[in-house]
Amino acid sequence: MTVEPTTRRERQREATYSEIVATSIALLRDGEDLSLRAVAQRMGMTAPALYRYVASYQELVDLVAYEVDRSATERFRAAADTLPEDDVAGRLCLSATAFRQWAHESPREFGLVFANPIADTSCARREMLTLSSSGHLFTDQMKAIWESNGFPIPAVDDLPPAAREAVLDPLIPAESEGVAEADRGLLWVYMQGWTQLYGIVTLEVFGHMDPRLVESGDLFVDTILRFAPRMGLEHDLDRLEALIRSHLRD
Structure with missing residues (x-):
């Protein structure tokens, strides 16, 4: 079976998801509150930009919990x-x-x-x-x-x-x-x-x-x-x- 190569955009999107998870875990380990705003600030993103990846706090928690x-x-x-x-x-x-x-x-x-x-x-x-x-x-x-x-x-x-x-x-x-x-x-x-x-x-x-x-x-x-x-x-x-x-x- 031939595996279709991922596009550059798909790779960038997955890399951003990985960064979101890593940033969220860092916030938890630093004793800070986990929130969309806190993740966006630490990543140097605006909150609206982050919403393109995670649409709600619950979705952020689900994403991070799965990876943890x-x-x-x-x-x-x-x-x-x-x-x-x-x-x-x-x-x-x-x-x-x-x-x-x-x-x-x-x-x-x-x-x-x-x-x-x-x-x-x-x-x-x-x-x-x-x-x-x-x-x-x-x-x-x-x-x-x-x-x-x-x-x-x-x-x-x-x-x-x-x-x-x-x-x-x-x-x-x-x-x-x-x-x-x-x-x-x-x-x-x-x-x-x-x-x-x-x-x-x-x-x-x-x-x-x-x-x-x-x-x-x-x-x-x-x-x-x-x-x-x-x-x-x-x-x-x-x-x-x-x-x-x-x-x-x-």
């Missing part, structure tokens, strides 16, 4: 890649630990990605929002564990009606790739695990937890280990705890 999530996911994936492909349990644990470390190091970026509602359909770059890089990574990692040890999953027909709809027609389409309809209970287990991981990290990052527990990571470790048996990993808890704690100190 994509970049952060590469870090989570790199953490997993320090282990062999067949250590599926260890890889998930290291990605989850890297997720926590990133959230603590970049709380405003974490909030932008995970405390931001999904945009409405008017977003010009809405097609990006059908993908969540981190969501797909964690889903794929859990699927690898399930394929490895065949841990039990609920039958779709046994799920509550709303849960049944959510696993049969997930909001993130790629979550269901390679999973037969009869096995979609796996997505329900994933949703339960993600809720616990996201919950503990959010409480830590936004200061709703005893700082001694944040410093030690004890509650985070306990949360992971308590969920691990749900994935058939009850005989691997000591190794997984040692693995997580070694990376918490990195």
